[in-house]
Amino acid sequence: MQNIVTLQIDNHTVEVEKGTTVLEAARQIGVHIPSLCYMNLKDMCITNLPASCRVCVVEVEGRRNLAPACATRCEEGMKVHTSTLRVLNARRTVLELILSDHPHDCLICPKSGNCELQNLAATLKIHEIPFAGARNVLPIETSPSIVRDMSKCIYCRRCEMMCNEVQTVGALAAVNRGFVSTISPAFHENLADSECTFCGQCVAVCPVGALTEVDHTNRLLRDLNNPKKTVIVQTAPAVRAALGEEFGMKPGTSVTGKMVAALRQLGFQKVFDTDFAADLTIMEEGSELLDRLTRYLNGDKEVRLPILTSCCPAWVNFFEHQFPDLLDVPSTARSPQQMFGSIAKTYWAEKMGIPREDLIVVSIMPCLAKKYECAREEFSTNGDPDVNYSISTRELASLIKRANIDFETLPDEEFDQPLGESTGAGVIFGASGGVMEAALRTAYELYTGKTLDKVDFEETRGLQNIKRATIDLNGTKLNIGIAHGLGNARKLLNEIREGKSEFHAIEIMACPGGCIGGGGQPLHHGNSELLKARSRALYEEDKHKPLRKSHENPDIVRLYEEFLGKPLSEKAHHLLHTHYFKK
Amino acid sequence: MSEIKIPQNKIDQLLDICNEHGNQPGELINILHKAQHLFGYLPQEVQRIVARQLGIPVSKVYGVVTFYSFFTMTPKGEHPISVCMGTACYVRGAEKVLDEFRRILGINVGETTPDGKYSLSSLRCVGACGLAPVVLIGEKVYGRVVPGDVEKILKELE
Structure with a gap:
């Protein structure tokens, strides 16, 4: 051999x-x-x-x-x-040198307890640092999603690799030389002024506290204790598949019921589900797909195909920055987070008689770009955002711990109605391929008028860089593509730009594995076994849902009957669709 | 630093430079050399144009510009002042001369006065050690400079 x-x-x-x-x-x-x-x-x-x-x-x-x-x-x-003794001595010296240029404020570092450098110093029993040399001290920089404290950087360059090789965003690079070198956007700009998409993959792999998320937990605690406000919450599908890890549970343990119970204990008046809005997204995005497809088949040469999904805010930032010539290609449907906020602050608030200004909508997201997305101007009315702010899976875990809740022993509780009702199609939004599968379940039945024998489209699942499949819609061949990671997305976008794309519909998620690998999740550190386990949890939950197709969600049907009319109606356009900006 | 608008004919010359090198990312350093020769320095706008032409992130270009000390993002003054800090000049008091330039001009090494008249840099040995300490302003060499001469030299240039 x-x-x-x-x-x-x-x-x-x-x-x-x-x-x-x-x-x-x-x-x-x-x-x-x-x-x-x-x-x-x-x-x-x-x-x-x-x-x-x-x-x-x-x-x-x-x-x-x-x-x-x-x-x-x-x-x-x-x-x-x-x-050997020689190895141990060398390893100790290396670590002592790294620590000599690292702040020693571990007690108050946001990464404390989850820091690879701290763990290593503990393992090697380093209790003093013999080198009292210079320190590279840099200001802490904040952006809508990500905080950079580069004094803590150890120059591992994992963030640079994620930003350049995996995501091909190129916001971060090594700059300067020697002792004063650092990782930074061009011209030491703030991330908000760079090409950064806020996908947060740099945060997901940073071994130390140099890259962390903007923390909204204290703001949330104040709002929850404000008697004048009604505070409601929506939880993204991927959160339930990873939250348990923060409490020592096995990766892939679905904790939906416990999460709902914990959110109620934290004081949210209503615990709703972004999965509801995911079902709504399918109604709008699926209808848009069928509309474009039908026009195309009828010989309309102007129609833009393939249609691209638009649920992922980092992906939206990416094409706004990198493909400004293709802004009319993606679906105009807002993301589930924003659809939820829009419906909660109109339909639901009116139903409940709550004035808009007294209603606070919080989202729990596996994502850091969602923090940026909900602050986008177009998603607010008279300065009041549809979603007030977004907190990550990690921030939720921290809130639960602070509230002295014993997460593992919590009973399983159900979401509130009506914005908590969802189908299995909404659940799988959290994994790469899930949005496409959910869309296919609905598009097939609406297009053909037939009932699907088997709702599982296995060809959409898995961690392959780019997934391709052809779906038979009663004689009409639908070519679909799925990409996760923005580097893979770029390949498909380049094909579209060159007019070579074979697809009718493409799903894109910015993070590896989809939202389950999001920048707001328990840190994956590049471990794909973790992503596979989380994805299994979502497909398992889908399998056991009584309803598995978005258009069968009774509360979605009611929402259209009572409020929106039909998909792509004028009201739906106003509340559930958006437009994109050249950046 | 305020944004300086580059005239179109200079931009065209920059695009020609990129084209001559096939817009190849591997040619970045050669292109930056020529660009700096063309502009005297490498402002943000130049770096953004080069990045776009080569199809690479501007952060990468900035990384290269800040790595090599030859590249500069500060425009040189009308009168570029270089104080020799080579061994001979140093031991004969070049540092004090440099400090006097700093004090009077109110700028540090690597900077340019806000009116664009003077820029200050240090260099290592111009081969005129017999004249130490040496100051080079433009092409003109000043020898045996003492701090007391600095004010007079600057007056001459006005």
């Missing part, structure tokens, strides 16, 4: 494929060599390998110098030692 090499790591004999790094080989046999800068996104075939932190150094027999395990390929007969 030419492609297999045999080596020894700490006296274990290991056989690995040629090209495997010492670090990966060691992890395969349970020898966990510590690392900081290294990150391997196996499913996206991208590895962050600057070999810059040197925390993973090991001793290789016959070599004079210690070798970084992350960047050293296994060779036949190699003998590796991962914890």
Whole structure:
């Protein structure tokens, strides 16, 4: 076997494929060599390998110098030692040097308890820092979604890799030289003035407290304690598949009922579900797809196909910045978060007799771009936003802990009605391919007038970079594409720009795996097994829902009967659709 | 720094430079060299144009510009002043001369006065060590400069 090499790591004999790094080989046999800068996104075939932190150094027999395990390929007969005295001393010195240029305010750092550097310092039992050198002190910068505290940066460059290689956004780069170098947008601009989409993938992989989210929890606590305000909440589908992880539960544990119970205990007057608005999105976006498709089939040459989904605010920011010539291609449907806010502050508020100014709509989102989205001017009436603010899955977990709620022992509770009623189609919005599958379930039945034998469209599921399928709508062949990660989206957008796109409809989600891998979720650190587990939780929940098609949601049907008329009506256009801006 | 609007003919020349290098991202450094020769410095607008032509993020361009000390984002003054800080000049008091320029002009090394008249930089050895300490203003060399000469030199330039 030419492609297999045999080596020894700490006296274990290991056989690995040629090209495997010492670090990966060691992890395969349970020898966990510590690392900081290294990150391997196996499913996206991208590895962050600057070999810059040197925390993973090991001793290789016959070599004079210690070798970084992350960047050293296994060779036949190699003998590796991962914890000799020499290695431990070197690793300690490396860490002491990193810590000598890092603030020591761990107690009040937003990342405390979830920081790879802090954990490593604890593991290596570092209790003093012998190097009292200069510090790179930089101002803390805030934007609508992301806070950058670059004094805490350890130059692992994972954020730069996510921003450039995975997302191809290019907002972040290494700038300056030597000791004063840092990771920054061009010209040290604020992220808000750069091409940043606020996808938050930089936050999701930052090992330290350099990149964190804008925290709205204190604002929320004040609002919840204001007797003049009615505070209601909507929860995005992906949140229920990951929130449990913050309480030590197994990844992939669905905690919908407990989450509802916790939100009620926190003091929200109504606990509603963004899944309801996801069903509503399907009615509008699905109708728009069928409208464009029908016009196209009738020979209309002007019609813009493929239609692109528009639920993901980071994706919207991306095409506004990078593809301003294609602003008429995406669906005009607002995202579920914004549809919810719009309906809550009109239909529901009128029904309940609550004046708009006394109603506060909060969203719990797996996403940091949602913080930016709800602050967009076009989503407000007389300065009052449809969704007042958005908090992340992580922020919700922190609120639950602060309220002394024992999350694991909570009973399962149900969402409130009517904006809490949802179908399985709404639930799967949280995983890449889910919006397309939900749209297909409805589009098929509305277009053909037939009932689907099987509602599962398995070809839309999974973590492949780009998924393609052809769906037979009673003789009409519908070509669909699904991309997650903005780098994959860019490929499909370039095809459209060049007039080469084979698709009629494309779903795009900015984050790896879709919303389940969002920048507001428990940090995934590039671990795709975590994403797979979360996605399984959503499809499992869908499977057990009594209703699995958006157009069968009785409260959606009622909403159209009582208020909106029909999909794409004038009122629906006014409340549920938007337009895009060149940036 | 206020945004300076670049005239169209200069922009056209910049686009020509990018085209001559095939708009290749790998040619970034060569293009920046020529652009700096053309403009005297590399303002934001120039970097944005280069980024767009090469199809790379402007943050990358900025990263390269800030990495290499040859590139500058500050326009040179009408009278670029360079104080030699080579060994010979240094031991004969160049630092005090530099401090006097700083004091009178109110700018630091690498900066330009707000009226655009003077810019200040330091360099290492111009090969005139016999004249140490040496100050170079434009093409003219001033030798055996003492702090007391600085005011007089600047008066001459007015």
